[in-house]
Amino acid sequence: MKIAVCLKQVPARDWLPRLDDSRTALHDRDATWETNEPDAYALEEALRLKERYGGEVVACAAGPARVVQVLREALARGADRGIHVDDQRLAHADAFVTAAALADAVRGEDVDLVLTGLQSDDQGFAQTGVILAERLHRAHATIVMEIQVEDGRVRVKRELEGGWFQWVGMPLPAVLTVQSGINQLRYATLKGIMAAKKKEIRTVAVELAPSRQRVVGLAFPGKTRRTRMLVGAPRETARDLVRLLRDEARVLP
Numbered sequence: 001m002k003i004a005v006c007l008k009q010v011p012a013r014d015w016l017p018r019l020d021d022s023r024t025a026l027h028d029r030d031a032t033w034e035t036n037e038p039d040a041y042a043l044e045e046a047l048r049l050k051e052r053y054g055g056e057v058v059a060c061a062a063g064p065a066r067v068v069q070v071l072r073e074a075l076a077r078g079a080d081r082g083i084h085v086d087d088q089r090l091a092h093a094d095a096f097v098t099a100a101a102l103a104d105a106v107r108g109e110d111v112d113l114v115l116t117g118l119q120s121d122d123q124g125f126a127q128t129g130v131i132l133a134e135r136l137h138r139a140h141a142t143i144v145m146e147i148q149v150e151d152g153r154v155r156v157k158r159e160l161e162g163g164w165f166q167w168v169g170m171p172l173p174a175v176l177t178v179q180s181g182i183n184q185l186r187y188a189t190l191k192g193i194m195a196a197k198k199k200e201i202r203t204v205a206v207e208l209a210p211s212r213q214r215v216v217g218l219a220f221p222g223k224t225r226r227t228r229m230l231v232g233a234p235r236e237t238a239r240d241l242v243r244l245l246r247d248e249a250r251v252l253p
Helices: 037-053 065-077 088-092 095-109 128-136 190-196 234-247
Strands: 002-007 009-011 033-035 056-063 081-086 113-117 139-150 153-159 165-171 174-178 201-204
Touching: 002 037, 002 065, 002 095, 002 128, 009 065, 033 037, 033 065, 037 056, 037 065, 037 113, 037 139, 037 174, 056 065, 056 088, 056 095, 065 081, 065 190, 065 201, 081 095, 088 095, 095 128, 113 128, 128 139, 128 174, 139 165, 153 174
Parallel strands: 002 056, 002 113, 056 081, 081 201, 113 174, 139 174
Antiparallel strands: 009 033, 139 153, 153 165
């Protein structure tokens, strides 16, 4: 089985975001970077499928030169080789442009499965994997919590709302977006880190699709704090508290 895993490099969670002068993007030149957490789970699941069924895991990332670090980390964890779609414009591209670039990169690989994380930690649109499936003309499923492969088909367990789950079957090849928590992440070993230095990372250039999204402005949420004191007899203040929680805060039915 041949599996492609799409990885995104995102600002580290402890980095303090700042807006650029246009206030339409983050000023991220001084940011520290890490692998998008849902994508890390997708990589781990791909490695487990390889251990179960055999085959190859190809790590793919789109963006400027710095995203090679994400691919190196994937190779150290067990991916066999990497593909880097190298273009500075992909650093702030929308989901449509990113998905189109990744689709062009993996189209010639003849993979059985393409795995992505459910969404990115920075933008959180949860669109790239779905658009990627459409660009590749493949069946897809989202919010995947378990993957089983048998007789040229894949059967996945999807997480629904309210604690419900759904099992869905589809033919291969397919594209799946993986939910965080599907497995337990492994760490790169010293042996894996040394081996990663000898593994191939192929750099490709693709023609970027026109953007379908334009950011007109970004702003940080305003910080507000409101303290309200209830005074009176315990029975009266309890009644007032329930009313406020129900009618104003809307946290009670």
